[in-house]
Amino acid sequence: MLKFSANISTLFTELPFRSRFAAASMAGFDAVECQFPYALTPGAILAELEANRLRLVLLNAPPGNWEEGERGLAALPGRQREFEQAMGQAFAYAEALDCRLIHVMAGVLPATSDPDRAMDIYVENLAQAAEEARRRQITLLIEPINRRDMPGYFVSRTETARRAIDAVASPHLRLQFDIYHRQMTEGNVTHGLREHWDIIRHIQIANPPDRRGPDEGELNFEHIFGEIRALGYDGHIGCEYSPHGCSRASLEWFQQHRPVRAKETSPTQVESA
Numbered sequence: 384m385l386k387f388s389a390n391i392s393t394l395f396t397e398l399p400f401r402s403r404f405a406a407a408s409m410a411g412f413d414a415v416e417c418q419f420p421y422a423l424t425p426g427a428i429l430a431e432l433e434a435n436r437l438r439l440v441l442l443n444a445p446p447g448n449w450e451e452g453e454r455g456l457a458a459l460p461g462r463q464r465e466f467e468q469a470m471g472q473a474f475a476y477a478e479a480l481d482c483r484l485i486h487v488m489a490g491v492l493p494a495t496s497d498p499d500r501a502m503d504i505y506v507e508n509l510a511q512a513a514e515e516a517r518r519r520q521i522t523l524l525i526e527p528i529n530r531r532d533m534p535g536y537f538v539s540r541t542e543t544a545r546r547a548i549d550a551v552a553s554p555h556l557r558l559q560f561d562i563y564h565r566q567m568t569e570g571n572v573t574h575g576l577r578e579h580w581d582i583i584r585h586i587q588i589a590n591p592p593d594r595r596g597p598d599e600g601e602l603n604f605e606h607i608f609g610e611i612r613a614l615g616y617d618g619h620i621g622c623e624y625s626p627h628g629c630s631r632a633s634l635e636w637f638q639q640h641r642p643v644r645a646k647e648t649s650p651t652q653v654e655s656a
Contacts, residue, residue, distance in 0.1 A: 385608060385616075387640055388414035388440050390587070390623040395630045401431060408435035410634055411641035416441035416621045419449075421472065425479035432480065440619045441484040441524075441585060444473035454528075455488025457512075458505035458537045460496055470512050477521055484585055486524045486559055487512065489537040501537060506550045513553040524585055526559035529567035532594075539568055541575055548582050557584035561623070566591045566602060573610050580614055589624035596624050598636040 389395070389412040391403035398406055401423065407415050415437050420428055432439055447453030447465070456466040473485050487509065492501055509523065516523050525544050528536045538544050541558070548556055560583045565575050576583070588607075590600025597604035611620070626633035 384642075385612060385640055386414065386619045386642070387637065388412065388416045388438075388619040388621050390416050390418070390621050392418035393623050393625050394633075396625075397630065401427065404431035404435045404437060406630070408437055410631055411637065412437070413642045414438045414440045414619050416619070416623075418443045419445065420476060421445060425476050428476075429480055439480045439482045441486060441621060442473065442476060442480075442482055443486045443488065445469040446488050447490065453490065454533055454536060455490035457487050457508045457525075458489040458492065458501045460493075460500065460504055462490075463504070463508060466508050467511075470515065474515065474519055474521065478519060483520070484522055484524055485516070486526060486585075488528075489525065491533070491535040492537055498537075502547070505537070506547055509547060509556055510551045510553070513551055513556040516555040517553065521555065522584055523556050524559035525556070526561055526587075527564055527568065528561070529564045531567060532564075539564075541565065541569060541579055545579060545582065558582045559585045559587065561587040561589075562602070562607060563587070563589035563591055563594055563624070572602065572607060576607075576610055576614060583616075585618055585621065586611065586616065587621040587623040589622075593627075594625050595627060596622075596633045596636060599627075599633075604636075 389407040391407055395403040395406040404415060420442055447456045456462045456469055477485055489505060513523055525538060525547060527538050527541050527544050530536055530539050544558055548558060558579055560576065560579065562572055565572055569575065588597055589595065590597050590602050590604065592601060
């Protein structure tokens with residue numbers, strides 16, 4: 384049976400961030416992921432995970448100054464020291480929360496940057512971070528992100544991510560295959576899954592064109608889920624989509640995939656907004 388994690392950076396956003404853990408548990412998830420958890424301490428997050436019987440399966444490394452348009456540091460010239468510090472924070476959170484996957488964002492290059500030099504910096508930064516990840520038994524992930532949603536993002540195509548992963552040549556650097564971004568940039572989702580299966584370590588879903596749930600959009604997710612199942616994927620599939628209304632109402636498709644818990648007890652009550 385496929386396993387799903389709720390991305391609480393995009394789901395349950397009608398609630399305060401800390402309340403989303405309980406909401407995910409009450410919706411039937413046994414795992415969550417999030418983009419940037421750093422507004423809460425690791426202790427506060429751990430308390431929510433334990434109270435709601437959840438696992439944190441993925442977090443993002445700090446992206447730089449998000450408010451100023453930064454979308455990661457890994458490929459940015461002159462920012463290597465800041466990248467190292469960001470990874471230090473990400474590793475500390477991941478270890479405290481027993482999270483084994485960290486998504487590392489490449490960044491949006493300054494207009495004057497040389498893309499070949501940026502790739503060299505990207506590979507060098509990833510190689511150093513992957514060695515630290517090896518020591519901590521963590522896997523780093525890189526993800527192609529479409530340039531319609533994130534203009535200028537350095538890694539928008541699967542082949543670019545693959546080139547970096549092959550250059551680093553570490554089992555602790557793998558591909559985050561986001562079906563929404565793949566369809567928006569390249570299409571051929573099924574062939575992409577098959578072609579890059581050897582390096583895929585995490586999958587995320589949303590349905591184009593509006594990044595909705597899997598039952599609302601242009602892709603046939605029953606076919607895609609069947610393909611993922613046939614390929615033998617045993618990780619979680621991250622639900623990183625944006626409901627157009629109440630998050631709970633957008634999860635009707637999920638009912639057939641809900642995990643069965645040995646003992647059903649009520650999770651902590653959702654805090655009022």
